[in-house]
Ligand code: ATP
């Protein structure tokens with residue numbers, strides 16, 4: 090009783106005003122043992138998914154492939170914070186974009202002792218952050234940098250297949266390089282990744298957005314065209330007509346298809362330099378056997394692009410068919426207060442790529458332990474753990490049987506069932522008789538069907554290295 094009262098007093102003094110997420114009755118349930126409350130299960134936030142085993146192994150598999158490939162192209166890892174000042178994205182992505190207009194998770198941070206507070210946003214994409222980091226740390230002082238990242242991004246969109254509120258991107262950015270060969274390198278890198286992942290059902294769409302002055306001329310003509318067809322424009326298009334008309338070309342509204350298709354094409358406004366850049370890129374893609382199609386309507390959803398833009402698209406994922414998208418953004422660094430430097434990059438959507446791997450039925454290696462330790466008697470545990478430590482140090486993956494209760498390790502039958510379910514190729518049986526001889530029984534669980542059944546062997550506990558190599562394996566699922 091005294092204890093409960095003391096707790097009550099503490100809770101009241103420590104949190105005189107309970108925050109909204111801590112309802113009074115919940116605090117009461119914590120403190121009043123005599124009046125227990127039914128505890129409701131909590132669910133994850135809508136559009137934000139848990140990534141659980143065995144599926145998480147597919148994520149790790151993909152990430153491993155990406156790391157190895159990025160290494161071969163000499164791209165280095167960069168990790169920036171998930172929270173940034175809201176202004177970074179407003180300036181970087183552009184005010185009149187879907188992301189900034191309606192998709193960002195933004196909030197006021199708590200005030201400091203002077204009453205000042207920051208306005209923060211959970212990153213909806215990572216290029217702006219990379220540019221901020223590169224500028225802040227003057228990374229380009231000794232020349233261009235090739236960087237890659239992986240991680241969660243946040244956009245408040247309507248959740249559906251291939252569209253989530255927390256999703257994951259892998260991105261590659263080459264900063265400080267102006268030539269089309271780097272645009273090509275990035276596209277070839279993505280194509281090599283699809284090959285590594287066993288993906289074949291994709292197509293590459295490219296376009297050139299030219300330079301700002303070329304875009305300005307196109308923009309004027311585009312507005313004239315759109316104004317002539319004002320009756321066909323939807324509300325969003327009308328709103329963007331003078332603020333961001335280029336984005337209207339990107340519309341998914343079928344009612345506007347005809348207007349958009351008859352609109353002036355950016356490519357017709359490009360000067361010789363822009364055209365040379367574009368032609369050089371195409372020549373490299375052709376030489377490398379990368380098929381591409383020119384999509385005049387490809388303008389990308391973010392403001393910062395110029396010259397090359399591209400998307401890898403598939404028809405296998407329904408409406409959310411873009412698996413990777415990118416382009417050149419030669420003016421962004423300067424716009425973010427950095428020393429002017431050209432740059433180009435792409436980002437792929439991990440969820441969509443993994444979904445495509447599933448759709449295409451591409452195979453991947455998934456982990457299973459090499460061995461499963463079956464432990465008839467708890468008294469053997471000290472020796473068991475000692476042996477497993479040595480095996481793991483020798484590179485063997487071993488899962489130890491563990492009981493859900495304190496009543497012993499469970500029957501041999503149930504332990505073997507678990508061993509089988511684990512996918513292990515071997516069972517290690519730490520029986521009393523074997524242990525007395527200083528050994529453990531090693532029993533193959535998955536022999537080749539055609540081959541004669543492999544037999545159980547006895548292996549010495551004091552020389553694990555002698556037989557560890559036999560257990561090491563890779564399992565393909
Ligand atoms: P979309 O037109 O599909 O909305 P976007 O132009 O907004 O795409 P980008 O900002 O270019 O997308 O992001 C690069 C990639 O990240 C996309 O091609 C896609 O694969 C993935 N992506 C973007 N938004 C989401 C999301 N909400 N959920 C899952 N993946 C996403």
Ligand code: MG
Nearest residue numbers: 187188246390
């Ligand atoms: Mg989008």
